[in-house]
Amino acid sequence: MTGVVRLATRGSELALWQTKWVVSLLPVPTEIVTVETEGDRDQERSLTEIGGQGVFVKEIQRHVLDRRATIAVHSAKDLPSTSVDGLVVGAWLPRANPFDAIVGCTLSELAPRARVGTSSLRRSAQLRALRPDVDIVSLRGNIRTRLTKGKGLDAIFVAAAALERLEIQPPVVEILDARVMMPQVGQGVVAVECRADDREMIQLLSALSDRETELSVLAERSFLRTFGTGCSLPIGAFAEMQDGTIMLSAMVAAPDGTRVLRGSLRGEDPEQLGGLLASDLVERGALALLSASEGKG
Structure with a gap:
């Protein structure tokens, strides 16, 4: 490959950590291009209010499509469930801790009517199902900003992968199993996109991709795609390889936590598996729960 590979990324500490990881894996000269996204510019409104899907990736993807960058580095959880024309994910890097942390x-020591910070409807709905008495406080920003703001609250939610990658060790932290707090689709995974017609880059990235991570994330994204939603609605899914097959678990919740639908299914084809599990939850009333969450964030 000739020339410098330009990596487009958000400018947050975690995004740059992820991008430098990709740089360390590429056997070619590189240059990092930081891009301010819509989600970065607006730190006050909820993700639902500022556009929901793609608010952290659209501008980065545009840099690649316009050839201002060669590849884009994303947190996979930020990617909409449908691909952008002209782009393809060339690598799904090995998954870090996929779970949420409080x-x-x-969780068991939360005081009555505790104030808990999160901007995620997925997290707040599941917490309300467990503890309807808690007061949810909207909390956005990068990981260190949220930790600082969270000092005035009883607890906050963050992704465990962010803590581990940035080597942040809060005095009190609990990792929550998916049976308690279902993660966001793609959580803990770094996705690397390139142009669909860049065969040389696709070949280069394929050597970096982790097959088990890819199968797991494809199953999760297939589940999500049925509902056509992203991070702005109370949906979660987590898949992992078990004995050579994919075990997919997922949940859809009412935003107030009064009802949470959960299901799991095992299979070999990730696209088919996600669709089948989504159909099962739809038959059990998932669409009605989601329609109740429209306009809420």
Whole structure:
């Protein structure tokens, strides 16, 4: 490959960590291009209010499509469930811790009417199902910003992968199993996109991709795609390889936590598996729960 590979990324500490990881894996000269996204510019409104899907990736993808960058580095959880024309994910890097963490207090020790910070409808709906008495406080920003703001609250939610990758060790932290707090689709995974017609880059990235991570994330994204939603609605899914097959678990919730639908299914084809599990939850009333969450964030 001739020339410098330009990697487009958000400018946050975690995004740059992820991009430098990709740089360390590429056997070619590189240059990092930081891009401010819509989600970065607006830190006050909820993700639903500022556009939901793609608010952290659209501008980065445009840099690649316009050839201002060669590849784009994303947190896979930020990618909409449908691909952008002209782009393809060339590599799904090995997954870090996929689960959520509660910081400041363990879940069992949350005081009555505790104030808990999160901007995620997925997290707040599941927490309300467990503890309807808690007060959810909207909390956005990068990981260190949220940790600082969270000092005035009883607890906050963050992704465990962010803590581990940035080597942040809060005094009190509890990792929550998917049976308690279903993660966001793609959580803990770094996705690397390139142009669909860049065969040389596709070949280069394929050597970096982790097959088990790819199968797991494709199953999760297939589940999500049925509903046509992203991070702005109370949906979660987590897949992992078990004995050579994919075990997919997922949930759809009412935003107030009064009802949570959960299901799991095992299979070999990730696209088919996600669709089948989504159909099962739809038959059990998932669409009605999601329609109740429209306009809420």
